[in-house]
Amino acid sequence: MPMQAQDIENLIRDTFPDAKITITDLAGDGNHWAAEVIDASFKGMNRVQQQRAVYASLKGKMDGAHGELHALALTTKAPD
Template identity: 65%
Template sequence: MAMEAREIENLIREAFPTADIEIKDLAGDGNHYAATVVADEFRGLSRVKQHQLVYAALKGKMDGTAGELHALALTTRPRDA
């Protein structure tokens, strides 16, 4: 089952309400996306931790073979001060 970019953005926005979020459908199939998330909450966190927080915000949508989202290429960074 495919997801729409809007659904992905909404889930991420729930966790990071003030973040700048850009979602791109890489293959046009609703299964392969790239997301850029720039959020104050990432300040002082490793890139791995930033990605873990974004994946947690997706609430299991990428879990296992039954996941609604097959691939998400992430770019994360804290907002510049």
């Protein structure tokens, strides 16, 4: 069962309650998503650290062939 935009946002929101989160369905198939996460906690972290933190918030949903989240393009940054 593929995840819906709201499910993805909720998971990220649990870890980053004050973030600006934008979820986009890239292919219109409910299976290839893009997420932009802008959060103050990213300040001073490099992109790898930022995206690791977002992946961690997804709690294994991206894992392996049976992960519910098949494709998620991530963009992360600290607010300007």
